[in-house]
Amino acid sequence: MTEIKKVAVIGAGVMGAGIAAHVANAGIAVLLLDIVPAGASNRNIIAETAVEKLLKADPAAFMSKRAAKLVSTGNIEDNLADLSSCDWIVEAVIERLDIKQALYTRIEEARRPGSVVSSNTSTIPLSDLTAGLPESFKRDFLITHFFNPPRYMRLLEIVAGAETNPDTVAAVSHFADVKLGKTVVACKDTPGFIANRLGTYWLQLAVGEAFALNLKVEEADTVMGRPFGFPKTGVFGLIDLVGLDLMPHVQGSLKRALPAADPFHATLRDEPLIARMIETGFTGRKGKGGFYRLNRENGQKLKEAIDLATGDYRPQAKAVVPELEEGGGKDLAALMSAPGPAGRYARAVMARTLAYAARLVPEAADDIVAVDDAMRLGYNWKFGPFELIDKIGAARLIDMLKADGVEVPALLALAAERPFYRVEAGARQYLGTDGTYRDIVRPAGVLLLADIKLKSQPLLKNGSAALWDIGEGVVCLEFTSKSNALDEGIISLLAKALKLTKEKYKALVIYNEGSNFSVGANLGLALFACNIGAFGEVEKLVASGQKAYQDMKYAPFPVVAAPSGLALGGGCEILLHADAVQAHAESYIGLVECGVGVLPAWGGCTAMLERWQTDPKFPKGPMPAPSKVFETVSTATVAKSAAEAKELKFLREGDGITMNRDRLLADAKARALALVEGYAPPKPIDLTLPGPTGKVAMDMAVDGFAKRGLATPHDRVVSGALALVLTGGDADHTEPVSQARLLELEREGFMTLIRTNATLDRIEHILETGKPLRN
């Protein structure tokens, strides 16, 4: 088959529309089709409405406005012929075999030979889908099962049929991996594939046992949450999120499809309360409420939870689980053997869930890695089931299962005293179904710091950061502090890394594998220092950070920053001082300092001024650049994707975007190496700024906001200080301002603000509540 350049998605429901949006995020044109509703005057109404919903989705479905424009809409009556221009046709219509098959026949007529057709079905076996269809269709057909929401869930389950052309599978997998950023998990053609099969088993067992053990929903969710590395929604919170009414559908299809001997059937039980809730519209967050609800009666906002015994709502209460207090719950084996209700619950649900996971290999998956990937990326488990078994110990789990009278699956018996994963000679290995360990092989173009760390020692290291040799003369600076917050340790290691790179290496990459690149400066430390009046220490940290960032910008070798997740404040300023950025598409970048009552003072103001003022497409003169930066920074605007960050100039037009998180480091390294040849550091440029007259204009704008109640009293103070920096202080537009002077203004502005109580209150509030204080 040829390269995938155009995609069609048929079925503009939640999944189909989401898939279309995400294909567009990859820069690929996509045609979104649905049926023509009976009697509709606008024949494209369904697809068009779906796109409108996408544009309003929160979290956003599109990464940029540009992406949204790549989706064109139509209907399967008038636009079927357009399928001939598409390389990949994704079917995401209602889960009914007859409808799907009828559609396939029509697709087969319209599509170009060699194009790929895939179904997003979550329940129907591939063999049923292609039954009776021509050989040519079967060869080009596979199942591509996305998870909701398609932009954000990294799992893609792919099921190939016996007759599917292996090249087609490889091409779609590669496209999904590189262009869509998905982790592809190959599944066998078994009911529910991997993630939903195990996930549904787990959920229904967890619900049933909560009823049986007479637990409160809060208690159940507390046990089935953090201790096992599950999302804090637990099980009841998760069902509220996906919809109570969806559960019976998934359960029903699995019940029909799974053989009678499957342990799945034993966990199915009808809870009259749940049936009643669905009937009366209590289907979860999308309905009138679920196991939890926000009671808005009488103008109140009362968090309530349902009493599983009576079905009545009562005020939600923090679960009291003594087994999990004071460090309890870390030892999962101990938790699952604890005598109280929490222990019994953990045991009843997890021993059997993990045993069920072990049954899925090789039945539904070739190896344990596929199952672990599926649960981590499809259900947001922090650890896959086999990683959980390793925490408990396979032998301990076997003992538990025997004691509970549960059959011990063959794979678990095979492991017995051995772990499912081990590290051998610097390589991570997993236990195969033949009882031998095999290396986990990364695809070409995937480079993980986690793997490098198994093989080598850091070149430099302190409590907050480390420097690694990632080969070919490139070193990688990794942040290791909590939330990768920037502190003295990171700044000093950056300085050392620059020195070492200059002496011995070709290029530096700044990258880490935390969920966030960096949330910015460590405000807790700064706040404590300010509270005891140690302003001199704070000023020193500001100055040393500025110096390190400047040294990085003007270093005689290329520096590439590679963010993923949040890159805020000082984290964003790292990007602003790098020669190039290779960003994960899911990067959320912004200078948010004003939100906590300070201003960017590690060169962020200066760098942003430089970017806007040197943009040839942007209006010339002293005022436009400061105004633009003021608008972005004073409102603490955060780009919601790497693409959006380019619009705001947190990234340059030429900076790279990597869709797949796992490919980020390799891409960044390649980028750095490409810059090495003939590298010359940038030259500092003086800027022309408006001075006091410009500040007056900005102050007036803020006053206007204040009058309309949009700016708080302290917003005015903070904006005033920011305006002073951005307009160059006492500058005169006839006399260019040096960057050194601007950095000095940043420092002064920062120190003025951090001495105010209102700023300290903002910092304290964000640290304690995670929410900004509007004072």
Next chain:
Amino acid sequence: MQVYSPPLRDMRFVLHELHGSDVLRTLEGLEEVTPDLIDAVLDEAGKLVTEVLAPLNQSADQEGCTYENGVVRTPKGFKEAYKTFIEGGWNGIACDPQYGGQGLPASVNKLVEEMLCSGNLAFGICPGLTHGAYEALKAYASDDLKNRFLPKMVEGVWSGAMCLTEPQCGTDLGLVRTRAVPQADGSYKITGNKIFISAGEQDLTENIIHLVLARLPDAPSGIKGISLFLVPKFLPKDDGALGPRNGVLCTGIEHKMGIHGSSTCQMSFEEATGWLVGEPNRGMRAMFAMMNSERLSVGTQGLGLGEAAYQAAVAYARERLQGRALTGAKHPDKPADPIIVHPDVRRMLMTMRAYNEGCRALGGWVARALDLMEHASDPQTRRQAEDFTSLMTPIVKALFTDLGFASASMGMQVYGGHGYIRDHGMEQYVRDARIAMIYEGTNGVQALDLVGRKLPAHMGRYLRSFFHPVLAYIDAKMDDENLSPLIAPLGKAFGALQLATAHIAEKGLRDPDEAGAAATEYLRLFGLVALGYMWVRMADVAYEKRAGAGDDAAFYEAKIATARFYMDKLLPEVAALWGAIKAGKAATMGLDETLF
């Protein structure tokens, strides 16, 4: 000899000149509190103490309380004195007018308290506890309980007692065993034994209102399962008259080192009727309302005794003639010079004086914050005041009682052998002062409260309420000609405090033992810096006022001289403390437990 005379001039200095009493009148509910009113109150309180209470101090100590068949008799003269005390309205001077109090600010009340403690500490304990109980009930009890009990407690015809300690549980209140069983009418039946209950039984008031920590039947174990109950000795009838005796019995009193005039009781509760104060299992919160107030009062006890000991020591040092001054006779007309001529005696007197006046000034600052907490209209001001009181409460309690005991001991030292003889009354101060370092949370517990709770709270926000004003003051006065010899040592000591604070915050985060091992030294360091700041501020005022002061110039000269003494002779201890803190826990924790 016990010669106490209320230090009214210094009290007025602290209240009016140092902290500015004019601010009080701008606060809601304190509009009537004029300087004249304040001075009149202080004068009258001084009279009450010197004429009624102080004369009983030594006799009460020697006689002590007696116990017989569940009845406790206070020493001779206490009943009459108490009657005079409550008839004068002194019991409720700081209480809410809504319940019959006089609504005077803490800034004034703390000074009255100090006089009581100087004149007759044992007598002051019962009204002190009544006030603590009043605070807890006012903050947490239902309106019904408040209306039934507070007016009589404010008036003083009923007293209060706090029943926390049990034989197996002192500092660790999570071990409380006393049980409370709910009754159909909403009341509870309380059963259990309490010990060390000050004024748990006495013959001064017609009823005693016990605040009792107990456990509900389904309470979680530990500190999270403690509730607070109001249990009166006599159950009042609906009209407020005394009803039947409740199941509360004093089963004995302790024989103790000091404060003999105050009974320390063993209490037995048997199916005693009580009512819940605050929420179930949240008793510690309500208890802390009482305890925080009490901790500041115990600090005042240290100050009061330090002041009394100082005055007695000065009197003796002037009249005791022994030997000659080292530099030759100063009073050749007398057979020998008074011992006040000797540098070492001067050292003791100056130290006591510098501690006392420093603590009075610092106590005044904290009292001002209490008033702002209660009366300021701006929420920001209230919060800052609350931060400050939270921070300073353990410091006031531990520092003032440590220094009070040191002063009492120095006072005794000035008397030489006579100090050790009961008749002079100096050893009584030592004995009375010693308990203040122990009760209401030992001074070690105060230090842990400071480093473990107050320091890290809200990422150090409580600290801001102290550090920022001091820093701003140092910056502002750096170049002041008069003050520079005082500002320099303050700046240095303040720097050490900053370093020590950052050091403990950082080390303690990783290893709580590090914070624990430095806690007592840190609290003292903090306290000494706080006194240093007060001394520079006082000298600042004195420099400003001495020129036009006329007869009062001597007062200001004395302030300046004492400030100098404090900064030069006492504040340097900070350097040693910082050195010890820096050394870390190793030396303290290194010795194997079995080798003790």
